[in-house]
């Protein structure tokens with residue numbers, strides 16, 4: 628699989644950021660948190676990760692700049708507000724440029740809730756992202772490399788979902804009719 632372009636390209640084609648499925652899960656998360664997005668916001672959701680194309684790492688020095696390509700396009704199409712929406716979807720990017728993470732950032736985080744493990748893990752494995760993500764999780768002490776992938780994903784989901792709900796609640800942005808907060812994961816139901 629590694630012959631098929633860079634890890635960023637593979638991610639967009641068939642990996643974690645698959646260009647149809649990932650935006651769809653972000654759209655679902657946005658709808659849950661804030662109500663249905665406008666059509667412009669929907670286009671921003673579709674475009675937000677296109678900058679992974681040709682990126683040699685997901686979270687390395689080039690991968691962290693991935694919001695810029697989608698933001699540039701969104702800005703040309705719909706103006707500055709949409710450019711900022713796409714730029715601020717990545718927390719690490721926003722932090723590096725002294726911006727506040729925005730609504731799209733929390734919808735992006737919550738989107739993992741809509742990913743069953745049997746769909747997420749094969750994509751992450753095929754694209755090569757899984758190695759990078761597990762390596763990082765091991766280095767930061769989040770979870771040891773020897774733990775099963777499903778345990779890693781389960782913990783990741785728990786962390787990202789809780790963070791998304793908490794941040795949106797704190798910012799007073801939560802307005803979606805389907806919002807299911809407070810969210811609690813039953814740890815006895817292992818490996819969601």
Ligand SMILES: [Fe+2]
Pocket residue numbers: 675676693694716717
């Ligand atoms: Fe992103």
Ligand SMILES: [Fe+2]
Pocket residue numbers: 644649653675676735
């Ligand atoms: Fe994303």
